[in-house]
Amino acid sequence: MKPLEFLRVAWESISRNKLRSLLTMLGIIIGVASVIIMIAISSGTEATIEEQITGLGSNLVFVTANFTRAGFGFGGPQGGRSSGLVFDDAFAIAEEISGVKAVVVEQPSSENVKFENITLSGVSILGTTSDFPSVRDMEIDQGRYFNQIEIDRKQKVAVLGSSLAAELFGESNSIGQTVTVDTTKLVVIGVLQEKGLVGDVDFDSRLYTPITVVFQKFTPSQFARFRGDRVRVIYVEIEELDRINDTILQIELLLAKRHDVSLEEADFNLTTQQAIIATQEATTAAFRSLLAWVAGVSLIVGGIGIMNIMLVSVTERTREIGVRQSVGATPADIRWQFLTEALLLSLAGGVIGVIAGAGGSWLFGEIGGMRTVIVPTSILLAFASAVIVGVFFGFYPANKASQLDPIEALRYE
Amino acid sequence: MMDQKTIIQTTQLTMVYGMGEISVAALDGVSIQIQTGEFVAIMGPSGSGKSTLMNILGCLSKPTSGSYILDGEDVSELSKVELAAIRNQKLGYVFQSYNLLARTSALSNVMLPLLYDRQKQPDRETREIQAKAVLEAVGLEDRMLHQPHELSGGQQQRVAIARALVNDPVLILADEPTGNLDSKSGEEIMDLLHVLHDQGRTIVMVTHDPEIARHTERAIHLQDGRVETVIENGRTGRIIRTGGGDHEAA
Ligand SMILES: Nc1ncnc2c1ncn2[C@@H]1O[C@H](COP(=O)(O)OP(=O)(O)O)[C@@H](O)[C@H]1O
Numbered sequence: 001m002k003p004l005e006f007l008r009v010a011w012e013s014i015s016r017n018k019l020r021s022l023l024t025m026l027g028i029i030i031g032v033a034s035v036i037i038m039i040a041i042s043s044g045t046e047a048t049i050e051e052q053i054t055g056l057g058s059n060l061v062f063v064t065a066n067f068t069r070a071g072f073g074f075g076g077p078q079g080g081r082s083s084g085l086v087f088d089d090a091f092a093i094a095e096e097i098s099g100v101k102a103v104v105v106e107q108p109s110s111e112n113v114k115f116e117n118i119t120l121s122g123v124s125i126l127g128t129t130s131d132f133p134s135v136r137d138m139e140i141d142q143g144r145y146f147n148q149i150e151i152d153r154k155q156k157v158a159v160l161g162s163s164l165a166a167e168l169f170g171e172s173n174s175i176g177q178t179v180t181v182d183t184t185k186l187v188v189i190g191v192l193q194e195k196g197l198v199g200d201v202d203f204d205s206r207l208y209t210p211i212t213v214v215f216q217k218f219t220p221s222q223f224a225r226f227r228g229d230r231v232r233v234i235y236v237e238i239e240e241l242d243r244i245n246d247t248i249l250q251i252e253l254l255l256a257k258r259h260d261v262s263l264e265e266a267d268f269n270l271t272t273q274q275a276i277i278a279t280q281e282a283t284t285a286a287f288r289s290l291l292a293w294v295a296g297v298s299l300i301v302g303g304i305g306i307m308n309i310m311l312v313s314v315t316e317r318t319r320e321i322g323v324r325q326s327v328g329a330t331p332a333d334i335r336w337q338f339l340t341e342a343l344l345l346s347l348a349g350g351v352i353g354v355i356a357g358a359g360g361s362w363l364f365g366e367i368g369g370m371r372t373v374i375v376p377t378s379i380l381l382a383f384a385s386a387v388i389v390g391v392f393f394g395f396y397p398a399n400k401a402s403q404l405d406p407i408e409a410l411r412y413e
Numbered sequence: 414m415m416d417q418k419t420i421i422q423t424t425q426l427t428m429v430y431g432m433g434e435i436s437v438a439a440l441d442g443v444s445i446q447i448q449t450g451e452f453v454a455i456m457g458p459s460g461s462g463k464s465t466l467m468n469i470l471g472c473l474s475k476p477t478s479g480s481y482i483l484d485g486e487d488v489s490e491l492s493k494v495e496l497a498a499i500r501n502q503k504l505g506y507v508f509q510s511y512n513l514l515a516r517t518s519a520l521s522n523v524m525l526p527l528l529y530d531r532q533k534q535p536d537r538e539t540r541e542i543q544a545k546a547v548l549e550a551v552g553l554e555d556r557m558l559h560q561p562h563e564l565s566g567g568q569q570q571r572v573a574i575a576r577a578l579v580n581d582p583v584l585i586l587a588d589e590p591t592g593n594l595d596s597k598s599g600e601e602i603m604d605l606l607h608v609l610h611d612q613g614r615t616i617v618m619v620t621h622d623p624e625i626a627r628h629t630e631r632a633i634h635l636q637d638g639r640v641e642t643v644i645e646n647g648r649t650g651r652i653i654r655t656g657g658g659d660h661e662a663a
């Protein structure tokens with residue numbers, strides 16, 4: 001029998017039993033679709049992380065307070081000796097460490113913002129320093145950012161994120177207008193360009209003001225009341241990536257001296273951008289291998305499904321097998337017939353699975369709000385493994401069919 | 414002893430099912446000889462080994478011992494694959510229960526043996542032409558695209574006969590071909606077999622019905638897996654008793 005004849009016979013048999021064929025394909029369809037969807041989700045996550053990393057700006061070192069070591073200002077276990085990370089630490093780093101390009105301090109708050117008859121509640125307020133736009137890669141759209149003099153003098157000025165500006169002022173010019181934050185009046189001196197979401201932080205809906213103003217007027221947190229100039233994070237931008245370790249050591253030594261602690265019991269942590277990237281990459285890699293396992297298992301389950309239904313089908317079709325044998329089909333003919341059926345079913349299941357996978361990925365993106373990227377090689381991979389799995393698991397039933405005794409098969413009820 | 418016209422010659426065929434104490438000798442030393450062009454009936458009570466003999470003659474199973482020469486070739490030692498080729502090239506089998514493929518047209522059913530023809534490997538068009546010709550020959554030219562469930566029992570058996578004929582076999586084996594049919598359809602099937610016989614086909618048929626057997630040239634009676642008697646009717650339907658035991662027709 002020629003290969004084409006096998007294909008025709010297999011096709012006839014598949015189309016004669018549509019429901020059974022569909023059931024056989026189901027496992028493969030689910031397997032292929034889930035491989036594609038999972039790879040799409042994981043690629044989407046990776047793309048998000050990548051953007052986040054680029055969005056953070058390069059050559060960054062984060063100095064954070066280590067609260068388990070730092071006192072809380074009113075005599076904790078190690079209280080009194082250290083006051084944690086303070087505003088002045090940032091200036092010290094900027095002035096005393098060579099190779100530092102910029103230093104930024106942030107102090108967040110949340111207040112009601114009012115302009116004429118528009119009141120927005122719970123607007124995110126960020127007290128920063130003048131290097132903020134360069135360190136966080138923000139561009140000025142209109143006006144300007146505040147400078148060091150305004151910070152020192154606690155000038156009541158504000159720079160608006162693009163969406164906040166649009167909400168408060170619409171199309172009209174906001175520069176020179178006065179907005180009321182809580183009860184403090186701030187003069188708008190600039191509007192930032194749109195940046196979009198970086199991670200889950202919306203840079204565009206915030207109001208930026210000198211950090212000294214936040215300390216003086218808005219700081220709501222508990223311990224900030226005791227030490228109003230305490231900060232959570234100091235961002236340090238390094239000039240040369242090659243010398244980053246040296247610069248880090250210098251910062252550590254400086255802060256240890258200022259806080260009067262040894263490096264071993266430091267009340268601060270220094271983290272590099274690279275360390276964060278490495279952690280995130282490790283997380284995605286783990287995520288990806290987990291997905292690969294899940295996808296692999298679902299394909300194997302699909303294969304077992306094919307085997308299961310084909311075994312039932314061989315039993316159901318025992319008589320047919322006997323009839324074919326009685327008119328001259330050899331064991332090889334029978335084996336090839338069933339193998340061809342398994343191959344056709346897994347090919348068809350693969351095609352449907354690819355369509356379902358692409359559709360599913362799209363749905364996850366549109367409705368599930370997840371970011372998905374369909375990777376062409378994942379389609380190829382899923383499709384190829386479906387066919388391999390189908391033929392692999394189809395072999396046992398096909399072989400079983402070929403070994404049937406003609407007489408027994410013909411007598412089967 | 415064996416001339417050119419001998420199509421079947423078996424020597425001391427035995428067939429034992431099962432093993433040890435529970436083993437059953439379905440055939441116990443059957444030696445028969447059948448000539449080309451003969452119409453032979455095989456008779457005997459239920460369980461006497463008729464179907465077992467037919468399955469061996471039809472190369473569907475191999476005897477436990479003994480030899481079987483079909484059309485000049487010893488087939489008792491052939492492999493599964495070789496037996497499949499013999500069935501495909503030389504034999505046509507008609508079953509009591511028709512054994513047509515369900516949900517498959519009469520035409521496709523009749524084309525089936527040609528699909529497995531390794532020697533000629535006829536293309537689809539040739540297969541269709543040949544199958545149509547035999548379907549016409551059995552009087553089913555207007556039922557070719559009907560599926561088995563759309564046909565009467567008699568019609569289904571005629572499709573099965575067409576399938577048995579499509580490869581132009583040297584031997585047609587029919588195991589109780591009228592067993593599932595009412596008497597009128599049964600007669601029609603017998604008429605068809607007689608026509609085929611008149612055309613020179615060699616037919617071996619199992620039957621219960623003495624009336625049907627009377628219209629064959631010879632009736633071989635089995636009992637407990639042995640040949641009991643052979644009744645020679647001749648072409649005239651004359652009955653000649655020739656005794657029991659192992660038998661070789663002249
Ligand atoms: N596959 C089998 N396994 C075991 N015993 C069998 C098998 N086929 C037939 N037999 C036994 O062999 C004997 C002859 O059976 P069979 O040839 O079918 O008789 P008949 O067709 O004359 O009724 C019976 O006793 C039957 O039970």
Ligand SMILES: [Mg+2]
Nearest residue numbers: 460463464465
């Ligand atoms: Mg029987």
